[in-house]
Amino acid sequence: MSRWDAAQAEADAALAGVLAEQPVEVRDVLGPATRGGKRLRPCVLLLVHDAHGGGARAVALRHAVAVELVHTATLIHDDIVDDDWTRRGRPATRGVLRDALRGRAGARRPDALAALAGDACLALAMGLVQEPEASARVAAALLAAWRGAWREALGEQGGEVARGKTAVLFRLAAELGACGAGADPAAAGDFGETLGLAYQAADDAADAGGDAAHAVRLAERARDLAQGLPAGAARDALAAAPLRIVRAALPLEEAP
Numbered sequence: 488m489s490r491w492d493a494a495q496a497e498a499d500a501a502l503a504g505v506l507a508e509q510p511v512e513v514r515d516v517l518g519p520a521t522r523g524g525k526r527l528r529p530c531v532l533l534l535v536h537d538a539h540g541g542g543a544r545a546v547a548l549r550h551a552v553a554v555e556l557v558h559t560a561t562l563i564h565d566d567i568v569d570d571d572w573t574r575r576g577r578p579a580t581r582g583v584l585r586d587a588l589r590g591r592a593g594a595r596r597p598d599a600l601a602a603l604a605g606d607a608c609l610a611l612a613m614g615l616v617q618e619p620e621a622s623a624r625v626a627a628a629l630l631a632a633w634r635g636a637w638r639e640a641l642g643e644q645g646g647e648v649a650r651g652k653t654a655v656l657f658r659l660a661a662e663l664g665a666c667g668a669g670a671d672p673a674a675a676g677d678f679g680e681t682l683g684l685a686y687q688a689a690d691d692a693a694d695a696g697g698d699a700a701h702a703v704r705l706a707e708r709a710r711d712l713a714q715g716l717p718a719g720a721a722r723d724a725l726a727a728a729p730l731r732i733v734r735a736a737l738p739l740e741e742a743p
Contacts, residue, residue: 490537490724491530491731498529501548502555505611516604517611519583521559523575527732528554528660531682534728535664535675537721543667550621550663553612557625558656560608561632565652567598568640580604621663624672628659649687650680657683678712682729685709689736699737706733 488496502521506514529551536547566572566579573579578586581601588597609629616622635651661679662672685705692699706729713726 490534490720491728494530494533495526497533497548498526498551498555501552505552505615509611513607516580516584517559517607519577520563520580520604520608521555523577524555524559526555527686528558528656531657531679531725531728532660532664534721534725535661535679535716536668538716538719538725539665539668539670539675540717541668546618547664547667549615550667553615553625554656554660554663556608556612556615557629560605560612561636561652561656563601563605563608565636567601568636618666621666624659624662624666628655631655646684649684653687654680654683657686674712674715678709678716678725681705681709681712682732685729686732686736689733693736702733702737706730
């Protein structure tokens with residue numbers, strides 16, 4: 488099993504453990520909402536943590552789950568804003584709730600309940616991040632993500648929207664991975680942000696036939712930035728990740 492795949496399995500197990508501790512109504516809603524994700528952000532967090540020597544594994548796992556829950560909240564809210572009923576090839580949270588509420592007298596409309604499900608994700612995430620510096624970084628990332636989503640909802644496009652909607656959570660993941668290992672988060676954050684931009688560019692290109700070469704260039708830049716992290720197998724996995732992610736997103740000849 489590769490280092491990336493091992494981190495993904497570890498993140499899945501940690502997320503399942505956190506959800507198992509929640510009240511049944513939380514499990515019933517957030518279980519389907521978190522199912523099927525690639526766990527890209529938790530993997531980045533755990534591998535950055537390992538690249539900096541690791542040590543505080545319990546902290547890194549809490550933070551990894553928190554980042555995934557923040558990401559899930561943004562997806563739930565995004566589907567409401569975009570009026571999308573599917574996510575990851577399955578009904579989106581609003582679709583699951585719409586089906587569950589059919590014929591139930593007095594129930595609120597599904598979008599209202601979906602918004603509350605997103606709020607539950609954020610509440611759980613903040614409860615998992617107990618360290619002051621990490622908590623401040625999560626709060627700043629949430630505001631930046633909100634601004635990106637707000638700008639997109641108003642019709643804006645371009646790098647600032649991509650940075651706010653996608654790259655900010657990759658940066659947060661990398662920063663928290665470094666912080667949890669007692670390292671300077673600056674270089675890791677730059678890697679995470681560039682990886683997030685590459686992922687968003689690849690996703691845009693796959694969806695709308697955009698500039699695949701741009702996604703590849705960003706992935707190569709992220710790979711180069713990963714080489715600046717401490718040497719070891721975890722760093723090598725991070726350096727390989729950007730092009731791996733772009734390949735998966737782009738079924739195009741231009742993809743490496």
